Amino acid sequence: MKKTHFGLVAAALLSAFLLAACASTDGLSTQSSLNTASDYAAQKALSRVTPASAPWPREDWWTTYNDPQLNALIEEALVESPTLRAAQARTRKALAFAATTEATLYPQVNGDFAINRQRLPDHGLTPPPFNGLWGTLYQLQATLDWELDVWGKNRAAYEDALDKARAAEVDAYAARLALSVAIAQAYVQLDHAYLQLDVAQATLKEREQIYALTRERNAAGIDSRLELKQAEAALPATREQIEQLQEAIGLARNMLAALLGAGPDRGLSIARPVAELLRPVGLPSAVPAELVGRRPDIVAQRWRVEAAQKEIAGAKAAFYPDVNLVGLIGLQSFGPAGFLSAASRMIGFGPAVSLPIFEGGRLRGNLAGSNADYDLAVEQYNQLLADALRDIVDQLTSLASVDAQHREQAQALADAQEAYDLALLRYREGVGNYLQVLSAESPLLVQQGLEADLRARDLEISISLVRALGGGFVTPVAPVAIAR
Numbered sequence: 001m002k003k004t005h006f007g008l009v010a011a012a013l014l015s016a017f018l019l020a021a022c023a024s025t026d027g028l029s030t031q032s033s034l035n036t037a038s039d040y041a042a043q044k045a046l047s048r049v050t051p052a053s054a055p056w057p058r059e060d061w062w063t064t065y066n067d068p069q070l071n072a073l074i075e076e077a078l079v080e081s082p083t084l085r086a087a088q089a090r091t092r093k094a095l096a097f098a099a100t101t102e103a104t105l106y107p108q109v110n111g112d113f114a115i116n117r118q119r120l121p122d123h124g125l126t127p128p129p130f131n132g133l134w135g136t137l138y139q140l141q142a143t144l145d146w147e148l149d150v151w152g153k154n155r156a157a158y159e160d161a162l163d164k165a166r167a168a169e170v171d172a173y174a175a176r177l178a179l180s181v182a183i184a185q186a187y188v189q190l191d192h193a194y195l196q197l198d199v200a201q202a203t204l205k206e207r208e209q210i211y212a213l214t215r216e217r218n219a220a221g222i223d224s225r226l227e228l229k230q231a232e233a234a235l236p237a238t239r240e241q242i243e244q245l246q247e248a249i250g251l252a253r254n255m256l257a258a259l260l261g262a263g264p265d266r267g268l269s270i271a272r273p274v275a276e277l278l279r280p281v282g283l284p285s286a287v288p289a290e291l292v293g294r295r296p297d298i299v300a301q302r303w304r305v306e307a308a309q310k311e312i313a314g315a316k317a318a319f320y321p322d323v324n325l326v327g328l329i330g331l332q333s334f335g336p337a338g339f340l341s342a343a344s345r346m347i348g349f350g351p352a353v354s355l356p357i358f359e360g361g362r363l364r365g366n367l368a369g370s371n372a373d374y375d376l377a378v379e380q381y382n383q384l385l386a387d388a389l390r391d392i393v394d395q396l397t398s399l400a401s402v403d404a405q406h407r408e409q410a411q412a413l414a415d416a417q418e419a420y421d422l423a424l425l426r427y428r429e430g431v432g433n434y435l436q437v438l439s440a441e442s443p444l445l446v447q448q449g450l451e452a453d454l455r456a457r458d459l460e461i462s463i464s465l466v467r468a469l470g471g472g473f474v475t476p477v478a479p480v481a482i483a484r
Helices: 002-020 043-049 061-065 068-080 082-105 153-219 225-259 264-268 296-317 362-428 434-468
Strands: 108-119 134-147 322-334 345-354
Touching: 043 362, 061 068, 061 153, 068 153, 082 153, 153 225, 153 296, 153 362, 153 434, 225 264, 225 434, 296 362, 362 434
Parallel strands: none
Antiparallel strands: 108 134, 134 322, 322 345
């Protein structure tokens, strides 16, 4: 009898497998392949602009600018920012979903207890003398349902969810890096506004002195009323510029407060920056070979590629039968009498097989979609890698340009300052005119403003290079912890 029973089970499984073969995966495959850093020629471009060798950025890279206030702002943001807390919540949600999918790998056991008061129909299936009577059905049972996952569909779904959780975890670090960079860049803009304000205030003081001198010369009959009005008109224009820079300072403080996740009042307590570029900007010697493990956006996308590959495995496994082991054990009786006796017991156990036979192309469509998702993830990874190398070369190219501009600007500023001093001296001594002072002042103001611009640009490039190099991120070795 047992041999007959197991023979029927084996025959059912074999028939299910053969019927499932009606849905074929022929002609369905991926079309994209992952590139490596060596597939992108970058050595010549890097050799043209690479400065002195330097280590990879530290995780607390902002401390290298020697500004305690900047350190405190970024550390505050890393704790208080809603943006980071949202990224952490997304990670927890992804981990929770991975835990949910992992549960499908194990047997599911449920218990039920029910009391059902009912009237049996007169002309139903219940035989006399019970038909037409009221009664109470007592039922207590435990059920077992275990999908054996013969083809690895559930395992693939779990690993897919786990890879996406890993990607979400790296995304949280990417959000951390983006926030710290945004704060540092906004801080540099605040510093830039203060430097420009210094120039404007010094210009106002100088123009007030020139205006006083012009009034004296006008009273003495040396200058006409035209020169006096020209000197007077320069004052409100400079005050207007000062107001504009005060506005820029206020807006930069508001931006910093928002990045901290605080209200505008928090920005009022932010003092003038003192950040400096204390060391030459350098590049690690291992670029681009190690870049794929240092950029969080690239690492996260690689996990998404892995997840897409698991989705393909799950889509292929769906072409084959699902095999479940099901069973139940419990007690059932019509009325309380004898409910707990052995005569009320019920027991059932056996395999259950479900299989796709005619599904109208749904399985092939699902697999084709999974293949396309994989190709999309791969090409996005490849583009990220290309963009990352371009990003680094862009920052180094800008760095070399700013260094050259610094040298030229220093000489131009010295020449403009000397020309202005001579014009002002001649004007004070009565041998020059106001037009000469104006002509000499214009290039001096340009060079003073450019000096502030280049100082800010230096800091911006160094911060952008830190971002391009991954901001101290290193690929975690330990797997993510699954929420329980």
